[in-house]
Amino acid sequence: MSKVTELETKARTIREDILKMLTKAGSGHPGGSLSAADILAVLYFEELKVDSDNPEWEDRDRFVLSKGHAAPVLYAALAEKGFFPKEDLLKLRSLEGHLQGHPDLNKTPGVDMTTGSLGQGFSAALGMALAGKLDQKDYRVFVMLGDGELQEGQVWEGALAASHHKLDNLIGIVDNNRVQLVDRTEEIIEVEPITDKFSAFGWHVIEIEGHDLEQIRDAFSQADQITGQPVMIVANTIKGKGVSFMEDTAAWHGKAPDDEKYQEALVELE
Amino acid sequence: MTEEIPTRNAYGEALVELGHKREDIVVLDADLSGSTRTGYFEEEFPDRFFQMGIAEQNMMGTAAGLATCGKIPFASTFAVFGSARVADQLRNSIAYPELNVKIAVTHAGITVGPDGATHQAIEDLSIVRGIPNLTVIVPADYAEAKAATKAAAEHQGPVYLRFGRVGTPTVFAEDDYQFEWGQVKVVEEGSDITIFATGIMLAQALAAREELLKEGIEAEVVNVHTIKPLDIAGVINSVKKTGAAVTAEEHNIYGGLGSAIAEAISEEHPVRLKRVGVEDRFGKSGEPKKLLKEYGLTAQEIITAVKEVLAR
Numbered sequence: 001m002s003k004v005t006e007l008e009t010k011a012r013t014i015r016e017d018i019l020k021m022l023t024k025a026g027s028g029h030p031g032g033s034l035s036a037a038d039i040l041a042v043l044y045f046e047e048l049k050v051d052s053d054n055p056e057w058e059d060r061d062r063f064v065l066s067k068g069h070a071a072p073v074l075y076a077a078l079a080e081k082g083f084f085p086k087e088d089l090l091k092l093r094s095l096e097g098h099l100q101g102h103p104d105l106n107k108t109p110g111v112d113m114t115t116g117s118l119g120q121g122f123s124a125a126l127g128m129a130l131a132g133k134l135d136q137k138d139y140r141v142f143v144m145l146g147d148g149e150l151q152e153g154q155v156w157e158g159a160l161a162a163s164h165h166k167l168d169n170l171i172g173i174v175d176n177n178r179v180q181l182v183d184r185t186e187e188i189i190e191v192e193p194i195t196d197k198f199s200a201f202g203w204h205v206i207e208i209e210g211h212d213l214e215q216i217r218d219a220f221s222q223a224d225q226i227t228g229q230p231v232m233i234v235a236n237t238i239k240g241k242g243v244s245f246m247e248d249t250a251a252w253h254g255k256a257p258d259d260e261k262y263q264e265a266l267v268e269l270e
Numbered sequence: 271m272t273e274e275i276p277t278r279n280a281y282g283e284a285l286v287e288l289g290h291k292r293e294d295i296v297v298l299d300a301d302l303s304g305s306t307r308t309g310y311f312e313e314e315f316p317d318r319f320f321q322m323g324i325a326e327q328n329m330m331g332t333a334a335g336l337a338t339c340g341k342i343p344f345a346s347t348f349a350v351f352g353s354a355r356v357a358d359q360l361r362n363s364i365a366y367p368e369l370n371v372k373i374a375v376t377h378a379g380i381t382v383g384p385d386g387a388t389h390q391a392i393e394d395l396s397i398v399r400g401i402p403n404l405t406v407i408v409p410a411d412y413a414e415a416k417a418a419t420k421a422a423a424e425h426q427g428p429v430y431l432r433f434g435r436v437g438t439p440t441v442f443a444e445d446d447y448q449f450e451w452g453q454v455k456v457v458e459e460g461s462d463i464t465i466f467a468t469g470i471m472l473a474q475a476l477a478a479r480e481e482l483l484k485e486g487i488e489a490e491v492v493n494v495h496t497i498k499p500l501d502i503a504g505v506i507n508s509v510k511k512t513g514a515a516v517t518a519e520e521h522n523i524y525g526g527l528g529s530a531i532a533e534a535i536s537e538e539h540p541v542r543l544k545r546v547g548v549e550d551r552f553g554k555s556g557e558p559k560k561l562l563k564e565y566g567l568t569a570q571e572i573i574t575a576v577k578e579v580l581a582r
């Protein structure tokens with residue numbers, strides 16, 4: 001099996017698990033989880049140096065899901081990678097399980113930072129990158145932001161600081177699905193042109209189609225070559241990608257499918 | 271069975287009524303207008319609604335500026351983001367200059383449910399209560415939430431209004447409910463102990479009273495919709511009569527209603543006291559009703575606290 005075929009399979013499994021756990025939980029965020037599935041497939045099954053038997057390994061690459069509401073995509077990837085049993089996914093958002101509505105570094109193995117309050121994960125990733133430089137470690141820090149999340153002022157404070165400190169061990173990814181909670185991003189508060197903004201803030205910017213596995217892989221290899229500045233990958237994606245009725249709409253930002261919709265969605269993923 | 275309506279719905283409906291009555295009402299929201307119910311206002315008055323995006327600090331500062339130009343801004347988001355996230359903006363741009371901004375937050379407390387700890391504000395009252403000039407109101411049910419919103423609009427000065435996500439049992443009838451600015455309200459009289467309750471815990475306090483009556487304990491239930499400024503005279507009046515007190519709130523026992531009552535009675539008229547609330551720990555994901563049990567926020571814990579205090 002070629003690497004791309006393998007990653008495609010992983011991405012499909014991640015999408016299936018996202019839908020399954022959200023249906024069981026009865027609440028949560030499918031749209032922004034599905035839009036990030038291909039990127040997390042490449043991250044966890046090719047790019048990140050992590051060890052599921054040793055989640056706290058000091059020299060591991062870090063991944064911070066700053067758009068913490070997309071926790072299901074992270075949980076699906078972590079479970080598939082072996083950080084915890086798949087059954088745990090079915091206790092998402094319940095008192096009985098460890099999988100919180102938003103990622104919790106103390107409760108879930110493999111989660112590098114507690115997130116959920118938008119804008120904050122980005123700064124934490126910056127801190128991890130600074131620590132890496134200080135300790136002369138060669139781990140890298142990946143951080144994923146939502147396009148709506150870019151409206152938080154904290155992101156731009158972090159963007160200034162990261163380039164000032166020449167953090168070439170910091171790789172940001174914007175899951176640019178053009179939709180946020182209430183509506184399309186351009187209707188709420190426009191954030192485009194994102195690439196120009198990060199360039200102006202001193203970042204090396206790579207723009208890709210965020211569902212094209214080859215482009216995602218290339219972007220990560222390119223990012224590794226950049227020295228002296230942080231890298232932002234602006235991944236143009238489709239919210240709800242893979243399930244037609246969830247695609248490109250705010251309606252499925254924060255609503256779980258019922259059993260019927262779940263079955264409909266599964267058929268589409270096959 | 272009593273009806274259960276979320277207080278955030280009352281807020282959204284009251285805004286629309288206010289919008290029809292007053293031209294100077296404007297509403298700001300941070301990409302949560304469906305959840306906070308400010309969307310009702312947006313639909314009726316699109317020109318007076320400002321979508322500010324996921325940028326709460328900027329929203330609060332903008333509300334301050336609108337207020338300097340004679341508008342009455344209601345700025346809404348979830349309680350976590352409308353308190354801690356914007357504490358400095360509340361302090362320096364709104365409360366210190368005494369600007370006429372209404373900070374109206376929804377999804378307060380652990381009954382937010384499955385979203386979990388990051389979205390469950392259990393410390394917001396303690397943050398806003400420490401800021402001078404700010405009035406802090408926690409409505410108990412639908413009717414009170416509606417009346418409080420309207421009263422806040424009439425009041426000159428900054429107000430923090432705290433609403434919930436899930437349905438709250440109705441305690442008051444909408445037709446004859448009067449929001450008395452700044453005053454505690456004796457909802458049920460009693461002579462053995464006072465239960466001071468705020469927000470969703472008022473219904474629990476009333477349920478606890480019923481149970482206690484069966485055992486011959488007559489509890490007075492006092493609704494404290496305004497945490498600050500606290501109606502100290504009203505509080506002291508009640509404990510002078512009963513000589514004992516329990517507080518109940520969907521908030522950390524530090525810094526909210528329990529603290530406010532403890533401060534007042536220990537200075538003015540010390541009596542035995544126990545606080546029912548979140549015991550200084552963060553929330554977690556789960557069903558709201560299960561969480562209320564898990565965190566000790568039901569009538570049962572109030573009953574236990576009452577008996578414990580009376581046994582001292």
Ligand SMILES: Cc1ncc(C[n+]2csc(CCOP(=O)(O)OP(=O)(O)O)c2C)c(N)n1
Pocket residue numbers: 031032033035067069070116117118119145146147148149150175177179180181239253300301302324351
């Ligand atoms: C500080 C903060 N404000 C508001 C929210 C509520 N919220 C959760 S998701 C969301 C929209 C996010 O949109 P975007 O960043 O585009 O994410 P995606 O489309 O990938 O889901 C909002 C407003 C939050 N979690 N944190």
Ligand SMILES: [Mg+2]
Pocket residue numbers: 032146147148175176177178179180239
């Ligand atoms: Mg988005």
